Amino acid sequence: xxxxxxxxxxxxxxxxxxxxxxxxxxxxxxxxxxxxxxxxxxxxxxxxxxxxxxxxxxxxxxxxxxxxxxxxxxxxxxxxxxxxxxxxxxxxxxxxxxxxxxxxxxxxxxxxxxxxxxxxxxxxxxxxxxxxxxxxxxxxxxxxxxxxxxxxxxxxxxxxxxxxxxxxxxxxxxxxxxxxxxxxxxxxxxxxxxxxxxxxxxxxxxxxxxxxxxxxxxxxxxxxxxxxxxxxxxxxxxx
Amino acid sequence: xxxxxxxxxxxxxxxxxxxxxxxxxxxxxxxxxxxxxxxxxxxxxxxxxxxxxxxxxxxxxxxxxxxxxxxxxxxxxxxxxxxxxxxxxxxxxxxxxxxxxxxxxxxxxxxxxxxxxxxxxxxxxxxxxxxxxxxxxxxxxxxxxxxxxxxxxxxxxxxxxxxxxxxxxxxxxxxxxxxxxxxxxxxxxxxxxxxxxxxxxxxxxxxxxxxxxxxxxxxxxxxxxxxxxxxxxxxxxxx
Numbered sequence: 001x002x003x004x005x006x007x008x009x010x011x012x013x014x015x016x017x018x019x020x021x022x023x024x025x026x027x028x029x030x031x032x033x034x035x036x037x038x039x040x041x042x043x044x045x046x047x048x049x050x051x052x053x054x055x056x057x058x059x060x061x062x063x064x065x066x067x068x069x070x071x072x073x074x075x076x077x078x079x080x081x082x083x084x085x086x087x088x089x090x091x092x093x094x095x096x097x098x099x100x101x102x103x104x105x106x107x108x109x110x111x112x113x114x115x116x117x118x119x120x121x122x123x124x125x126x127x128x129x130x131x132x133x134x135x136x137x138x139x140x141x142x143x144x145x146x147x148x149x150x151x152x153x154x155x156x157x158x159x160x161x162x163x164x165x166x167x168x169x170x171x172x173x174x175x176x177x178x179x180x181x182x183x184x185x186x187x188x189x190x191x192x193x194x195x196x197x198x199x200x201x202x203x204x205x206x207x208x209x210x211x212x213x214x215x216x217x218x219x220x221x222x223x224x225x226x227x228x229x230x231x232x233x234x235x236x237x238x239x
Numbered sequence: 240x241x242x243x244x245x246x247x248x249x250x251x252x253x254x255x256x257x258x259x260x261x262x263x264x265x266x267x268x269x270x271x272x273x274x275x276x277x278x279x280x281x282x283x284x285x286x287x288x289x290x291x292x293x294x295x296x297x298x299x300x301x302x303x304x305x306x307x308x309x310x311x312x313x314x315x316x317x318x319x320x321x322x323x324x325x326x327x328x329x330x331x332x333x334x335x336x337x338x339x340x341x342x343x344x345x346x347x348x349x350x351x352x353x354x355x356x357x358x359x360x361x362x363x364x365x366x367x368x369x370x371x372x373x374x375x376x377x378x379x380x381x382x383x384x385x386x387x388x389x390x391x392x393x394x395x396x397x398x399x400x401x402x403x404x405x406x407x408x409x410x411x412x413x414x415x416x417x418x419x420x421x422x423x424x425x426x427x428x429x430x431x432x433x434x435x436x437x438x439x440x441x442x443x444x445x446x447x448x449x450x451x452x453x454x455x456x457x458x459x460x461x462x463x464x465x466x467x468x469x470x471x472x473x474x475x476x477x478x
């Protein structure tokens with residue numbers, strides 16, 4: 001199983017998928033490749049516009065991108081793709097359409113069978129067992145909160161340490177602790193913007209320039225860092 | 240129908256339910272009153288602790304507070320209460336337990352029949368048709384996103400104008416616009432912290448020291464303000 005899960009696509013003021021460019025190229029590989037794009041998290045950008053933007057970005061590397069919502073036969077489209085790529089946007093919108101189009105078991109099985117999976121933001125979140133650690137607004141009710149269940153932990157993308165000054169709402173850490181309070185057997189990895197996970201079977205590498213914050217019920221959160229060693233995180237920490 | 244819907248309970252660094260104290264007293268009234276409290280949004284605070292804190296706060300005014308989760312007969316508890324009060328916390332947790340305990344139709348009918356309703360944060364959100372404009376993390380999957388449907392608009396509590404600096408995520412306005420994109424017939428009122436709505440039938444008064452931001456599909460958002468006139472918002476704006 002091979003997954004590239006990115007906290008976010010775009011750093012404030014920087015180009016779309018700018019920061020993870022080299023990771024994406026190296027993850028997908030050099031040969032001419034066919035990418036199957038899932039744009040269902042797109043709301044205001046619409047799917048056509050979103051697909052076009054993503055397609056243009058990957059053309060530079062010599063990759064061809066096709067979009068799931070234009071395929072008559074999704075089983076064939078998944079089989080023929082070299083990688084599956086799930087874009088960010090609104091997680092509820094994404095999960096609503098994944099369930100509506102009965103794609104969860106199909107994509108899950110393809111990835112378990114070795115098809116590489118790339119996801120950013122909402123697309124990284126849905127690689128987890130559920131959408132329960134999203135930051136997004138529940139603008140539409142999906143059939144279920146269950147997602148691809150490819151990793152055993154929950155990702156909180158766009159992880160943020162503090163609240164805007166003078167704002168009384170919960171911090172991200174408060175929210176994750178609420179999740180753990182009623183899901184005590186689960187663990188959560190807060191991925192700060194500009195970071196991601198490169199996963200090959202049991203080998204999980206943190207990429208980017210920041211540490212990740214790891215939460216378990218009843219324990220102090222800890223900062224995970226493998227930027228120096230560039231080897232795997234201690235897998236027992238997050239599985 | 241009589242509703243007091245508050246954006247938030249607590250301003251940063253201030254005491255619990257400090258800012259709306261006079262509004263609460265005047266809304267509930269002078270005589271000794273019995274309040275039925277719904278603490279289901281409480282997660283980390285637990286219901287006992289939450290109920291105790293709320294009960295202590297209202298004791299000062301001479302009110303008695305009972306908690307729904309301790310009642311064998313919720314129909315009787317609702318009937319005998321002078322007001323129903325729904326506290327803030329996690330909206331998904333609140334809505335999960337409202338559905339699980341089959342309280343939505345019971346409380347809705349009581350309020351339509353004249354029982355005053357007080358809600359802060361999540362408790363204000365659930366007075367709306369759905370939970371779809373909450374800011375909370377979906378830590379648990381409720382049976383449905385449907386809520387009390389007492390007002391015809393959606394409230395976004397803790398409405399916030401900007402994001403923390405350098406953060407690439409959506410602003411609150413972006414999120415609300417995404418909601419409107421796929422719910423074009425709905426309207427949303429962003430209630431900033433320290434504000435609320437005092438509703439008596441069709442008369443809707445904005446309380447607190449800030450304007451409220453009103454969103455409709457395809458139109459520029461506008462700032463609603465009746466702090467000077469102290470009369471009702473133009474009801475046609477938000478219904």
